Each structure stands twice: as C-alpha cells, then as structure tokens.
Amino acid sequence: MLIDTHTHLDSHKFDEDRAEVIERAQAAGVHKLINIGFNRETIPTTMALAEQYSFIYAAVGWHPVDSIDMRPEDLDWIASLCDHPKVVAIGEIGLDYHWDTSPKDVQQRVFREQIALAKSKRMPIVIHNRDAHEDVVRVLREEEAKEVGGVMHCFSGSWETAKQCLDMNFYISFGGPLTFQNARVPKEVLARVPLDRLLIETDAPYLAPHPHRGKRNESSFVRLVANTIAELTGKSLDEIGRITTENAMRCFGIS
Template sequence: MLIDTHTHLDSYKFDEDRAEVIERAFASGVGKLINVGFNRETIPTTMKLAEQYENIYAVVGWHPVDSIDMKDGDLEWIASLCDHEKVVAIGEIGLDYHWDTSPKDVQQRVFRQQIALAKHKKMPIVIHNRDAHEDVVRILKEENARDVGGVMHCFSGSWETAKQCLDMNFYISFGGPVTFKNSRVPKEVLAKVPLDRILIETDSPYLAPHPHRGKRNESSYVRHVAETAAEITGKSMEEIAKITYENAINCFGIR
C-alpha cells in the first residue's frame, strides 16, 4: 500500500473528474491521500475532501506565495482547524523566492508565526522551499522547528541541505522530478537519505513523473515515484511501498 503524502485534489484542474481520479488512486494501491490546503480558497475545499473520504487527510497552512494576503484572524482559523481529527500537519509553509508575489520579510514573518503555532499545537510542518534553501534552514534552526519536525516537500536541494534538515527531525519527500532522466541531484540525495526518513508524493496536479511528464499529475502516479525510489535504493517495489507507508504514518501520526 502506498501513501501520496502531498496532493492538491481540490484543484480546479480536477473539477471535471475528481471522483474518478480519487477512485483511480485507491484502485491502483494508494491507500491514503494527504491533501494540502494553503490559502483562503483551498483550505475549505481541502477540509471538505477530508470529511468526505475516510482515507483522505488534510494539511492546512498559509503558502509563502500567498503570505501577503494573510489577514488578522487567519492564523487563529488555522489553529482552530488543527483540532480537527483529519488534520495531520500545518503546511505547506516556508519561503518562495522564485515567484515575486510576497515580500521576503512578509514571507519570513508568516513562516515563523506558523512554526510557532505548530509547536503550540504539537503538530508536524510541511515545508515549501523554492530558491530559498539558506533562509529556510536558518529559520527552522532559529525557531527550533526540530521540536515538531515534519516534511521537506518535493525536496530539490543538495545533500548538504538535506543533512541539515534530517538533523532537525524532518523527512525528505520526493516527487515526480526524481523520475526525470536528467535529475541527477535528487537521485543522488535519495540514495543517501536513510530509508526511515524517505517519503514519496505527487504534488498533483503539478510535476507529473515520467512517463507522464508535462501532463496533469494525479495521485495514482505516485507509483512511478516509488518505482524510481526502489531502483535507486536497491529495494523491491513492495519494500519501498511498506517503508514509505510506515514513514508517513509515523510522521503524520495517523491512527
């Protein structure tokens, strides 16, 4: 059994066939799905999916790209949702220096606020990091994020960065890019990460793995990520499925 630890099934890109996509994932051996709501629009739709399906769980938080839009009361809203039985982490939070939509100081303030909330709620965090490796690691250290740990979502950094995150109690999650033929660094990092710290994901509808690259991604495709992880680690597909499933259960505290 597999777990897609990061998906966006509430995306408008699934509006025409969402139920079919979800059932296709379950039929293909994906036992649980973790859907991520990251702003004012997607948090409610994420919660609706988690309440509708027994094996869909929710992660809620404020994405760095949207941090400029966080209003008074939004942090309290997220805090209240953390008490819901299907919410398993706060995220995706972090820094994104690629898209110039929110000033860096605003991103960093909102990031720190949500780490503090996670520590108060004793919940893991899911980290979005794009072109901001140094500042993400620095803030995680300064805020003692090791107290809660969590997931480095769709990891794209170096082994040196991965080591620092592992030392802070984080799992390293790999998505579609690790399956690409030219993805040398992600493959090298995956080969070095301890087996009990590897997670797999799709980030669907984005970043579809080979052989679906360039098309709409979906949760059933997490199998391709698992197959690549098995090839890189020298394990069987069944072993990687079991390892990453148990890792996800432990990371998110899913009963």
C-alpha cells in the same frame, strides 16, 4: 500500499473527474492521501475532501506566495482547524523566492508565525522551499522547528541541505522530478537519505513523473515515484511501499 503525502485533489483541474481520479489512486494501491490546503480558497475545499473520504487527510497552512494576503484572523482560523481529527499537519508553509508576489520579510514573518503555531499545537509542518534553501534552514533552526519536525516537500536541494533538515527531525519527500532522466542531484540525495526518513508524494496536479511529464499529475502516479526509488535503491516496490507508508504514518500520527 502507498501514501501520497502531498496532493491537491481539490484543484480546479480535477473538477471534471475528481471522483475517477480518486478511484484510480485506490486502484493503484494508494490507500491514504494527504491533501494540502494553503490559502483562503483551498483550505475549505481541502477540509471538505477530508470530511467526505475516510482515507483522505488534511494539512492546512498559508503558502509563502500568498503571505502578503494573510491576516491575523487567518492564523486563528488555521489554529482552530488543527483540532479537527482529520488535520494531521500545518502546511504547506515556507519560503518561495522564485515568484515575486510576497516580500521576503513578509514571507519569513508568516513562516515563523506558523512554526510557532505548530509548536503550540504539537503538529508537524510541511515545508515549501523554492530557491530559498539557506533562509529556510536558518528559520527552521532559529525557530527550533526540530521540536515538531515534519516534511521537506518535493525536496530539490543538495545533500548538505538535506542533512541539515534531517538533523532537525524532518523527513525528505520526493515526487515526480526524481523520475526525470536529468534528475542527477535528487538521485544523489536519495542515495544518502536514510530509508526511515523517506517519503513519497505527487504534488498533483503539478510535477507529473515520467512518462507523464508536462501533463496533469494525479495521485495514482505516486506509484511511479515509488518504483523509481525501488530501482535506485535495489529494493522491491512492495518494500518501498511498506517503508514509506510506515514513515508517513509515523510522521503524521496516522493510525
């Protein structure tokens, strides 16, 4: 059994065959999925999926790219959704210094506000980090995010960054890029991450694993990520499935 801990099945890229994509995920042994709602458009569609399917859960938050658009009432909205039984985390939140859509100071303020909300709700957080490793770690430390922990989504940093995140009660999640032939650093990090702090994901429809690189990703492909981890760690696919499933259920409080 597998859990895709980060997917966007509400994306318009699935409008023509969403039900079939979900069926393929189940056929591939993916028995639970966590869909991520990250702005004014995707939070409602994420909630709709979670309410439609018993095995789909939701994380809700405000993406750093959209930080400039976040209003105080949006934070209140996210807070109200945290009481929904299918919402298991706040995210994806964090910092993105690749896309120049929201000023860094605005991103950091919105990031801090959502960490504070997560602490008040006692919920884990899902971290988006692109080209902002130092500031992400600093904000997490300053805001004492260790109290709730969470997931470093689609981790792309060094072992030094991973170690700091592990010390703050975070799980390290790998997706499709781990399967790429040139993924030297992610594979080096994987070799040092404790198995009980390891998660898998797709980030579908983005970042499809080998041999689907460059095409639309989907949740059934999380099996390819798990298989790569099994090969790199010398474990069986069943073992990696069991370990990452237990980790996800513990991290997100899913029974």
